[in-house]
Amino acid sequence: MTATITASDRLWIPERRPIIAGVLGLITFVAFESFAITTALPVVARSLAAEEWYSFAFAGTVVTGLIGMTVGGSWADARGPVVPLKVGGALLLTGIALCAAAPGMPTFIAGRLLQGLGAGITSVVLYVVVAVLIPEHLRARMFGLFTTAWLLPSLAGPLLTGVIVETIHWRAVFVLAFVGSLVALASLLVLVAHRIPANRGGGRIVSQRLLWAALAAAAVFTLHIGGQQPALSRTILSSCGTALVLLAVTRLLPPGTLIGRTGIPRFVALRGLLGGAAAATDIYLTLYLQNRLGYSPIAAGAVIALGALGWAAGAWIQGRSTDKGRTASLIRIACALVLLGPVTALAVVTGVLPVGVAVAGCIISGIGMGIAFPQLTSTVLARTPTRHQGENSAALQLSESLGISVLLALTGGILAAAAIGGFSAVYIAVSAAAALALALALAPVR
Numbered sequence: 001m002t003a004t005i006t007a008s009d010r011l012w013i014p015e016r017r018p019i020i021a022g023v024l025g026l027i028t029f030v031a032f033e034s035f036a037i038t039t040a041l042p043v044v045a046r047s048l049a050a051e052e053w054y055s056f057a058f059a060g061t062v063v064t065g066l067i068g069m070t071v072g073g074s075w076a077d078a079r080g081p082v083v084p085l086k087v088g089g090a091l092l093l094t095g096i097a098l099c100a101a102a103p104g105m106p107t108f109i110a111g112r113l114l115q116g117l118g119a120g121i122t123s124v125v126l127y128v129v130v131a132v133l134i135p136e137h138l139r140a141r142m143f144g145l146f147t148t149a150w151l152l153p154s155l156a157g158p159l160l161t162g163v164i165v166e167t168i169h170w171r172a173v174f175v176l177a178f179v180g181s182l183v184a185l186a187s188l189l190v191l192v193a194h195r196i197p198a199n200r201g202g203g204r205i206v207s208q209r210l211l212w213a214a215l216a217a218a219a220v221f222t223l224h225i226g227g228q229q230p231a232l233s234r235t236i237l238s239s240c241g242t243a244l245v246l247l248a249v250t251r252l253l254p255p256g257t258l259i260g261r262t263g264i265p266r267f268v269a270l271r272g273l274l275g276g277a278a279a280a281t282d283i284y285l286t287l288y289l290q291n292r293l294g295y296s297p298i299a300a301g302a303v304i305a306l307g308a309l310g311w312a313a314g315a316w317i318q319g320r321s322t323d324k325g326r327t328a329s330l331i332r333i334a335c336a337l338v339l340l341g342p343v344t345a346l347a348v349v350t351g352v353l354p355v356g357v358a359v360a361g362c363i364i365s366g367i368g369m370g371i372a373f374p375q376l377t378s379t380v381l382a383r384t385p386t387r388h389q390g391e392n393s394a395a396l397q398l399s400e401s402l403g404i405s406v407l408l409a410l411t412g413g414i415l416a417a418a419a420i421g422g423f424s425a426v427y428i429a430v431s432a433a434a435a436l437a438l439a440l441a442l443a444p445v446r
Helices: 017-047 051-079 082-101 105-133 136-149 151-167 170-195 208-226 231-252 264-291 297-319 324-349 355-382 386-417 422-442
Strands: none
Touching: 017 051, 017 082, 017 105, 017 136, 017 151, 017 170, 017 264, 017 297, 051 082, 051 105, 051 208, 051 386, 082 105, 082 170, 105 136, 105 355, 105 386, 136 151, 136 297, 136 355, 151 170, 151 297, 208 231, 208 386, 231 386, 264 297, 264 324, 264 355, 264 386, 264 422, 297 324, 297 355, 324 355, 324 422, 355 386, 386 422
16 A cells, blocks of 8 residues: 655745745855865965965854854744844855955955854754754654755865866855855745744843853863964873863863763764764865865865765765664664764875875765765754754854864864874874764663
């Protein structure tokens, strides 16, 4: 007997289509800029004669995103998603515009910082929009579409950026991102304002969590700066930064996240470890291909773009799974696949295997990420009371941002300190982070 599929089982019913399209449209253009910066930033740094600020110019959005995510979560819980979406979107657009017009690296970095603040607010609010407007049993599929929305930018973004940089100018990349984001944001705001009433029920927007987020951002900044200093200063600053990050994590993330406690804390910890490992793998592979092997921006971007195919495949695979009992198994498999990314990259930078192996490793790792992120997100939201959905949505993204920013700061310091074998040491550290995620996923439920 064939089961009947009702309207409640379909995601793309007419009343949901405009909202889904608006959310995915905004994500697409934010994703484009995120992938574009990987290809464009080496050219930007040379153009603005400030190559020493390369790493911080890249990580700036992640650092301020910590604050934005904290504000966005509490703001959406207290007042509804409409106003924070407006403010976050305005900051995002202003930051992109500053990057496009920057006369020097200080202005460019200021734009990146504003962009991160706006993107942090907006990303959390979009999760709340989904939680309010999409039924629980369809959210995993919706979050799978979030991953798929990164597919086209991840494939076309690096290649298109390389073409634009080489044939027009790097500023044109940011102009394109600005125009696309503006159109998508304006359309989404109109839809959300009509579907979700403002919540006047109260609740604090500015709280101690914001102060802890600011401390975390300052600690990550200290780690980045410390990694570029001489040995003694590097040790002191890195130690102080690490201690402050750990302290902030205990206040910003669910209790038990640092030790991977069973339940929501473990899922939040996995989000940070997997996000950091995947991002670092791609970022340093692009740098290695351009600086050590002499690849052009277009060629290096193409290598990374191929890996994005895995993300879409993984999202599709997990979206077809309707058995909630398979969540733990899917996450374990995903963690094992993600580990192959940095491991194969390590084999390439040490000269053991050709570049093609790293491409294959990135594709397989992407499959793991495409499976893991939607499953982690939908599981956390399903276990979260409605009044705390903004808070735990923020926790997931805070964990990812901290994982990325801390791992990049530490590996950036390794690369700066190591005259020989720097990339090998970097990928050993990244592989260790991915291996820790796998060990945590395999740990028994207590």
